[in-house]
Amino acid sequence: MRTAPRPAAVAAQAAAAVVVLLLLLVIVRLPWAGDLGMHAATVQRLRHDLVDPGNPLVDADTPSPYYSPWMLVLGCVARVSGLSVFVVLRLAALAGLGLLVTGVWRYVRTLTGHRAAPALALLSLLFLWGTALFKWSGFYGLSSLALTVSYPSLFALALAFHLWAWLARAVRSGAGWGVWSGLGTLWAVILLCHQFSGVVASLGAVATVLAARPGRQVWLRLGGGAAVGLAVLALWPYYDFFALFGARDGLEAVHRPLYEDLLGRYWLVLLGVVALGVRAGRDRWDPLVLFFVLGVAVVAVGGVSGHYSWGRALPAALIPAQLAAAVEVCEAGRRGVRAGWAWVLGVALVLGAWTQAGTVGYVVPPRDLPEAVAEKYRRPWAGYHWMTRWVRYGDVVMAREGRPARQIPAYGAYTVAPGYPDFFLPDEGRRERAVRRYFAAGTPGEERREILREYGVRWVVAGVGHRGVGLREVARGPEGQVLYAVVSEPVRGVVAEAGWVRSPAERGAACAHPCRP
Incomplete structure (x- = not known):
C-alpha cells in the first residue's frame, strides 16, 4: 500500500494540531450564542434533582428530550463537585472535542491506512464548506464548532464516528453477540443525546453495513444489536423517545433556513462530490458513496415535502464528501494526480479557513487582529x-x-x-x-x-x-x-x-x- 510522503503527513498533522489548539483556547473562553443557555439550564435542573428535574426552561413538571444520558452525567458531575454549570460545560467541551478527534482518526483508518489521511480529514470537516458563513448546532465547521463545542450535538456526532469505526471492524471480523449488543447500546445513546445527530449516525451505520455486504450471520447479530438499542430507547426514563416522531409543530419554521443559500454555504464541498464520483467508479458499494446518497435523499425529501427539520440530516451528505476529498489526496493512482488533488484541496481549505478566520477573535482580542480578520469576527452574546x-x-x-x-x-x-x-x-x-x-x-x-x-x-x-x-x-x-x-x-x-x-x-x-x- 502506498504511503503519503512524510513531509505531507507532518504538515497536515501540524495544521490539524494548530486548529485543535485554537479550539482548546476557545473552550477556555466558551463564547455564548445559540442554545448554550438551554444546555446550562438542563445541567442546572439535574444538579438540583436527578430524579424529577421538571422542564428545564419553564416552571412546569414535564419531561424533556434535553435530559439525555450525557446531560445526566454532567448533572451528576455538577452535583458531586459543586462546580459552576459553565465549568462543567467546559469539561463537556473537552470531552466532546477529544472524542471527535479520536473518532475521526479511527473511522478514517477504516477507509485508508495513509498517515496523512486522518489529519486531512479533520481539516476537511472543519474548513471544506463554503464562503458564506453558517453556524448551527450539529454542523461542525470551525466557526460553528467554536460556539457549539460544549453542546450534546457535538458529543453525539463524535460518538457517531466511533460507532462507524467500531461497526466497520465488527462487520469485517465477524464479531460476537456482545460486540453487537454494545453497538446497539451506543447507537441508542447517540439518539438519546441528540436526535438529529442520531439520524446522521444511523445513515452512516446503514451505509457501513451495506458496503460490507455481510452474510446471514452478521445480519442476525445486527438485528440483535438493533433490538438492544430499541430497548434502551424504550426504557429511558426521562422522556418518551418514540413520542418525538409526532413532533412537527414549530420545528419546520425554525429549520426552514437550513435550505437557504445552499451553494454559498457548501460549494467547496463539490470537490468532495467529485471525489465521491471517482470512488463510485472504483466501487459502487463504497461506504462513503452510499452514505452520501442516503444523506442527499433524506435532505431532498425533507425539502420537497416541507419537513424542513430533515435538513438537520445535511451532515450525512457533507461528511462523506469531505472525507472523500481528504482520502482521495492520499489514494489517487498516479503521483501527478495525487499532487493535483493536494493542490486543489489545499486551495479549498485555505478559502474555507479564511471564511471562518473570525473564530480567532474568540481567543485573540479583535482589536489586536489584522483589520481583514477582525471584520469577520462576530461578537458572542452577553450573558445575564x-x-x-x-x-x-x-x-x-x-x-x-x-x-x-x-x-x-x-x-x-x-x-x-x-x-x-x-x-x-x-x-x-x-x-x-x-x-x-x-x-x-x-x-x-x-x-x-x-x-x-x-x-x-x-x-x-x-x-x-x-x-x-x-x-x-x-x-x-x-x-x-x-x-x-x-x-x-x-x-x-x-x-x-x-x-x-x-x-x-x-x-x-x-x-x-x-x-x-
Missing part, C-alpha cells in the same frame, strides 16, 4: 450574570422570546415561555401568546398584572422605560436591558417586591451564585 445578585433559583422571569428566553434559565430561573419549541409542553402556545400579549404596546396594565400573577412571575426583563403597573427597576444590564421587580404588597411602610427585599444572608447567598460563567 448581572442579574444573579437578585434573581434566585426557581424564580420566574418574564422575558421576550428569543435570546432572553434561551439564556436566562442558565442561571437557575425560569421564563414564562420556552426559548425553543417544546413538544412535551402542552400549554406552550398559550405561554407564547401570553408573552407576546404582555409586551404588546397596547396591552392594558391590569391585563399585564394578571399575566404576571398567572405564571407566578417575580421579575421582568425589558428595555429602559418599560411601562408596567407594579414594577420597580432593580438593575441595568448590557444592551439596554433592565431588571424590574414585580411589586407585591406594602409591608411596614416599605414596598416589598417578590424576590427583591431580602435578609443580608439571602443577599449573600444570591451573590454566591453557582451559575456564573
Whole structure:
C-alpha cells in the first residue's frame, strides 16, 4: 500500500494540531450564542434533582428530550463537585472535542491506512464548506464548532464516528453477540443525546453495513444489536423517545433556513462530490458513496415535502464528501494526480479557513487582529450574570422570546415561555401568546398584572422605560436591558417586591451564585 510522503503527513498533522489548539483556547473562553443557555439550564435542573428535574426552561413538571444520558452525567458531575454549570460545560467541551478527534482518526483508518489521511480529514470537516458563513448546532465547521463545542450535538456526532469505526471492524471480523449488543447500546445513546445527530449516525451505520455486504450471520447479530438499542430507547426514563416522531409543530419554521443559500454555504464541498464520483467508479458499494446518497435523499425529501427539520440530516451528505476529498489526496493512482488533488484541496481549505478566520477573535482580542480578520469576527452574546445578585433559583422571569428566553434559565430561573419549541409542553402556545400579549404596546396594565400573577412571575426583563403597573427597576444590564421587580404588597411602610427585599444572608447567598460563567 502506498504511503503519503512524510513531509505531507507532518504538515497536515501540524495544521490539524494548530486548529485543535485554537479550539482548546476557545473552550477556555466558551463564547455564548445559540442554545448554550438551554444546555446550562438542563445541567442546572439535574444538579438540583436527578430524579424529577421538571422542564428545564419553564416552571412546569414535564419531561424533556434535553435530559439525555450525557446531560445526566454532567448533572451528576455538577452535583458531586459543586462546580459552576459553565465549568462543567467546559469539561463537556473537552470531552466532546477529544472524542471527535479520536473518532475521526479511527473511522478514517477504516477507509485508508495513509498517515496523512486522518489529519486531512479533520481539516476537511472543519474548513471544506463554503464562503458564506453558517453556524448551527450539529454542523461542525470551525466557526460553528467554536460556539457549539460544549453542546450534546457535538458529543453525539463524535460518538457517531466511533460507532462507524467500531461497526466497520465488527462487520469485517465477524464479531460476537456482545460486540453487537454494545453497538446497539451506543447507537441508542447517540439518539438519546441528540436526535438529529442520531439520524446522521444511523445513515452512516446503514451505509457501513451495506458496503460490507455481510452474510446471514452478521445480519442476525445486527438485528440483535438493533433490538438492544430499541430497548434502551424504550426504557429511558426521562422522556418518551418514540413520542418525538409526532413532533412537527414549530420545528419546520425554525429549520426552514437550513435550505437557504445552499451553494454559498457548501460549494467547496463539490470537490468532495467529485471525489465521491471517482470512488463510485472504483466501487459502487463504497461506504462513503452510499452514505452520501442516503444523506442527499433524506435532505431532498425533507425539502420537497416541507419537513424542513430533515435538513438537520445535511451532515450525512457533507461528511462523506469531505472525507472523500481528504482520502482521495492520499489514494489517487498516479503521483501527478495525487499532487493535483493536494493542490486543489489545499486551495479549498485555505478559502474555507479564511471564511471562518473570525473564530480567532474568540481567543485573540479583535482589536489586536489584522483589520481583514477582525471584520469577520462576530461578537458572542452577553450573558445575564448581572442579574444573579437578585434573581434566585426557581424564580420566574418574564422575558421576550428569543435570546432572553434561551439564556436566562442558565442561571437557575425560569421564563414564562420556552426559548425553543417544546413538544412535551402542552400549554406552550398559550405561554407564547401570553408573552407576546404582555409586551404588546397596547396591552392594558391590569391585563399585564394578571399575566404576571398567572405564571407566578417575580421579575421582568425589558428595555429602559418599560411601562408596567407594579414594577420597580432593580438593575441595568448590557444592551439596554433592565431588571424590574414585580411589586407585591406594602409591608411596614416599605414596598416589598417578590424576590427583591431580602435578609443580608439571602443577599449573600444570591451573590454566591453557582451559575456564573
